[in-house]
Amino acid sequence: MPKGKIIKKAATKVSAKSGNDVSPVKRVKKDVAHEMIRKLRELYPDADCELTYDSPFQLLTAVILSAQTTDVQVNKVTPKLFKRFPTAKALAEAPIEEIKDLIKATGYYNAKANSIQTCAQQLVLNFGGVVPQTLEELITLPGVGRKTANVVLGVVFNQRGWSVDTHVQRLSKRLGFTKNVDPYKIEIDLQKLFPDDDWSNISITIIWHGRRICFARNPDCPRCPLNDLCPSSEVKLK
């Protein structure tokens, strides 16, 4: 990691209160973007989905539960939930109050209980209880958007797809991969920047970096291996 000192004015200002980037940075060239991803892959060779699950249905349910909370928190509730209701059919027929009770610790549990149960019911009704393997079919399910669908497609079906979650949105802007704020437009920019790559693996690698170094508030630029390439780096190189 290159040595340097922290400068006061970063290319991208980060609001201390919200952690949101408030000014877009210059977009980087394709070769620089690829070099950044190469370095991140070197840093996180074992980057993988951090949710625990035993089947595509369980991963789909866990991803829905991960909204507005952390994977660690979801992993605390899913062992009991999946032991009690391991399949789409079991969850579709479960008493809603029991589901709410089991997932309470993930927050927004009323809405999430309804979401995972209606999703399970639609899976049973329309897909025989089996998670479909196309984006078009997955996004017909309640509570399932492109981000959730792409996580499932990439992680359990080895299909290419960008999971543009809060970390990918934030880092894509900081790293100069996009100037857009809309997740779908960011996804299109990323597809153009990395046309021939494993999008699912890059998404997960970026998510790992967002969780470990490039935090929403106070990104740890001095410890970041990208601080010589990143247009938002707060480290000034000598």
Ligand code: SF4
């Ligand atoms: S932590 Fe790394 S990627 Fe994030 S802003 Fe700092 S230098 Fe850039």
